Amino acid sequence: MHVVACIKQTPDTAAKVEVKDGHVTWGDAALVVNPWDEYAVEEALRLKEKHEGKATAICMGPESAKEALKTCLAMGCDEAILISDPALKGSDSTATATVLAAAIRKMGDVDIAVFGKQAIDGDTGFTAVAVAATLGWNALTFLSKIESLDPAGKTIVVERSLEEGKQLCSSKLPAAISVVKDINEPRYPSFMGIRKAAKANVPVWSAADIGVEASQVGAAGSAVTWPEIYPLPAREGSVEILEGSPEEIAAKLADGLIAEKVI
Amino acid sequence: MPTIFVYVDQFKGAALSASWETMGAAKKLAGEMGANVTALVFGHNVEGIAKESFAYGADSATLCDDPTLADFRAQPYAALLAKVCADGKPDVVLGPNTTRGRDLFGMAAALLGASAVADGIGLALKDGAVHVTRPAYAGKLLSTVVAKSRRPQMITLRPRAFPKPEAGAGASGSVTKVEPAMKEDDIATKVTGYSVEEGRVNLADARIIVSGGRGVGGPDGFAPVRELAATLGGAVGASRAAVDAGWIPYANQVGQTGRTVSPDLYVACGISGAIQHQAGMRTSKLIVAINKDAEAPIFKLARYGIVGDLFKILPALSAEFKKRLGK
Structure with a gap:
């Protein structure tokens, strides 16, 4: 069985993200594997270990994204592939899905593609389902548990985490799945894993290698543009510190909340 | 006349409040565009929701009521939305940014070659295109995004970011019934159950x-x-x-x-x-x-x-x- 974890490199969650001259910056904060994707990598590794398969991590991004792929190798992925090409710059979620779907198609033998529920920079959450639609696969999103998987019968039973609670479903492979934090606890890379990853060669596939035309991807192939990005407006007003005994504080707060019509 | 479609998200036959917030946002946009608003109601035994949509401002409703749609499943719902959009050629499609809304819009946009934007908190019409304000970098920044090409513009809206309109009494409109786009045998996923915690607030x-x-x-x-x-x-x-x-x-x-x-x-x-x-x-x-x-x-x-x-x-x-x- 071949499991592919599709990851993105993003700034660390603790990064102070700012806008300078219309561009997003995060100072000297580290670039990491998108935190949601760590759960995807872990689940890919668990599936590979349980079913004696192969786990590959793939990432579309600049040369620097090799570092994120090396983290995946250090965690235990068998292979990692960077998809990088100047023509891919500026891809929206649909164009990104075109690229990832083409890479998965090129591999030929993929049974399941695992995604984090969204990337913490773009936050669209569309990529997993768009890859499924592009490949003609089924999509299973927001998974909090894989109950069972039968590689020979190509079936999977999962638990999904919805607003209303958990949903149980059975489905067929191949499928694109997205996972939430509930599903596992991502492992730390082992010392041996880190040494192995440091020496590993991460192959780079270009747009031509995966058979996509420059017009289908990157800024040229993307419908959505981001003409403006800016910091959140500061919250109006300043804090009013309520003082007194707990009872006095409670009375003042109740007065305030009733006056502001929030209760 | 331009058309806006609103996907009315429902769970177990009850429309979400966020669906009517989306309807309110669609009505406002429709006023600026001179457009009609059509509610899209998919599910099983949901004809009542199609009628309810008129009270929240829909001019008409497209209803697909079928046992295969009883539970939301991405494949049959996306195939249906893609078909309804290919037939009706709306300019804009709006829906709430729930787990279902994201799955549906992401998948249908890819099937249609349409543009997709998630989690809008503001909408403005400029030069005939909808400019969407949305959070990015996990809410640390705001951005304006616009689809320069590829129609329809498919946009999901964050729940509670737009006001829910008052339900108007006595409103009515025409309901058009359509057939599902997939047969049960062709749908890969079967929903086998739910475990919903009692008294849980979403x-x-x-x-x-x-x-x-x-x-x-x-x-x-x-x-x-x-x-x-x-x-x-x-x-x-x-x-x-x-x-x-x-x-x-x-x-x-x-x-x-x-x-x-x-x-x-x-x-x-x-x-x-x-x-x-x-x-x-x-x-x-x-x-x-x-x-x-x-x-x-x-x-x-x-x-x-x-x-x-x-x-x-x-x-x-x-x-x-x-x-x-x-x-």
């Missing part, structure tokens, strides 16, 4: 949220947090620290790696307000912070701050609100 829909963090000290420390939430008719939230410590399930986590919420009232109890937590709650309309540490960053977001012991403050608040609310 965080994304909650008007009031009371959240606990590291300062509650343990699982039992959530008791006064729950009591205040129950008194106010709100939901219980938590910071990542409390969830990671195993004091409360992940479903309650608010923040960058949890749920993003925008209630009218957010009460943060024993939460310092790390940047990751702020990302999930800073669009709340009014924030109350209760913390021992007067320097905690949460006070910078708060309208009211209480520096003190939450175990003394919270019971006093519950008692006072019970009195005021006549409970």
Whole structure:
């Protein structure tokens, strides 16, 4: 069985993200594997270990994204592939899905593609389902548990985490799945894993290698543009510190909340 | 005449409040575009929702009522939405940014070669295109995005970011019935069941949220947090620290790696307000912070701050609100 974890490199969650001259910056904060994707990598590794398969991590991004792929190798992925090409710059979620779907198609033998529920920079959450639609696969999103998987019968039973609670479903492979934090606890890379990853060669596939035309991807192939990005407006007003005994504080707060019509 | 489609998200036959918020946003946009608004109602035994959509402003409704649509499943719903859009050629398609809305719009846009934008909190019409304001970088920044090509413009809207219109009495419109796009035998996924917690309040829909963090000290420390939430008719939230410590399930986590919420009232109890937590709650309309540490960053977001012991403050608040609310 071949499991592919599709990851993105993003700034660390603790990064102070700012806008300078219309561009997003995060100072000297580290670039990491998108935190949601760590759960995807872990689940890919668990599936590979349980079913004696192969786990590959793939990432579309600049040369620097090799570092994120090396983290995946250090965690235990068998292979990692960077998809990088100047023509891919500026891809929206649909164009990104075109690229990832083409890479998965090129591999030929993929049974399941695992995604984090969204990337913490773009936050669209569309990529997993768009890859499924592009490949003609089924999509299973927001998974909090894989109950069972039968590689020979190509079936999977999962638990999904919805607003209303958990949903149980059975489905067929191949499928694109997205996972939430509930599903596992991502492992730390082992010392041996880190040494192995440091020496590993991460192959780079270009747009031509995966058979996509420059017009289908990157800024040229993307419908959505981001003409403006800016910091959140500061919250109006300043804090009013309520003082007194707990009872006095409670009375003042109740007065305030009733006056502001929030209760 | 231009057309706007609104996907009316429903769960077990009841339309979500966020669906009618989306309808309100669509009506406003339709006014500027000179467009008609059509409600898209997919499900089983949901004809009532098609009628209900007129009360919230739909001019007409497209109804697909079929047993294969009883549970939301991405494949048959997306195939149907793609078919309805290919036939009706709307300019804009709006839907709520729920788990279902995201799946549906992401998949249908890819099938149609349309443009897709997620999680809008503002809409403006400029030069014939819809400019969408949306959070990025987990709510640390805002961006304006626009689809320069590829129609329809498929946009999901964040629940509680747009006002829900008042339901108008006596409104009516025409309902067009359509057939599903897939047969049961061709649908890969079968839904076998749900486990829905009793009395659980959906965080994304909650008007009031009371959240606990590291300062509650343990699982039992959530008791006064729950009591205040129950008194106010709100939901219980938590910071990542409390969830990671195993004091409360992940479903309650608010923040960058949890749920993003925008209630009218957010009460943060024993939460310092790390940047990751702020990302999930800073669009709340009014924030109350209760913390021992007067320097905690949460006070910078708060309208009211209480520096003190939450175990003394919270019971006093519950008692006072019970009195005021006549409970």
